[in-house]
Amino acid sequence: MRRPIVVGNWKMHGSRAENTALVEHLIQGLDGRQAAEVIVCPPHVYLQEVVRQTKDTLLHVGAQNVATEPSGAHTGEVSAAMLKDVGCRYVIVAHSERRTLYREDDAMVARKFRAVLSHGLTPILCVGETLDERENGTTEAVIARQIESVVAVAGIDTLAHAVIAYEPVWAIGTGKNATPDEAQAVHRFIRDRIASRDGNIAAGLRILYGGSVKAGNAAELFAMPDVDGGLVGGASLKGDEFMDICAAAG
Ligand code: 13P
DSSP states (O other): OOOOEEEEEOOSOOOHHHHHHHHHHHHHHOOSOOOSEEEEEOOGGGHHHHHHHTTTSSEEEEESOOOSSSSSSOTTOOOHHHHHHTTOOEEEESOHHHHHHSOOOHHHHHHHHHHHHHTTOEEEEEEOOOHHHHHTTOHHHHHHHHHHHHHHHHOGGGGGGOEEEEOOGGGTTTSOOOOHHHHHHHHHHHHHHHHTTOHHHHHHOEEEEESSOOHHHHHHHHTSTTOOEEEESGGGGSHHHHHHHHHHTO
């Protein structure tokens, strides 16, 4: 049995006051009846405060990004060791906004993935195709490349300690989610591809869907057999809606 996960990616939103209120709301709502593991990913500058606020609660904390390098003269970067030090458990790697706006290529992604794992943190590796790629019929080729480039560097065994998030770029922040069948098809493709290397790792791997997940569509997406939860952007900033999404994960 794969335990579902729901991750709130706050992106570059929030303030100390807003975060405190939102986290308090989530802590109150997580009463132990939810099957899903629930994680929030605040901007780096707020991580320590959110970790403190969520201590001994059912809410866990992840980061949105990490440096490729372990330390040194890298102005503005935050290392995996630092994220571990302040109490993060998860790190989003290769979000499509990082791939496109900040030019993270496959080689950089693989290094970030390895950096996260080497500190005992869990990477949430994002993959997904653009609208052009979907329309050109290259969705599977793109996703295979994104996964293979990490596996080639880090090894297939590392996927036993990772989470994959399928986020079609055309569905992010657009209000237009993939249909449950579209999501399931890609999730199945990912799992089958990994199964061709290692069946046990594929069977245990949690694959999240992200892209315009809302309270109104979460249940039907999460009901698909290879969808093990969600990576949620905008709707994770609204306490009640995010709790409804968490409840939809089981
Ligand atoms: P939205 O849920 O706002 O579409 O964002 C998805 C996302 O990018 C989560 O990482």
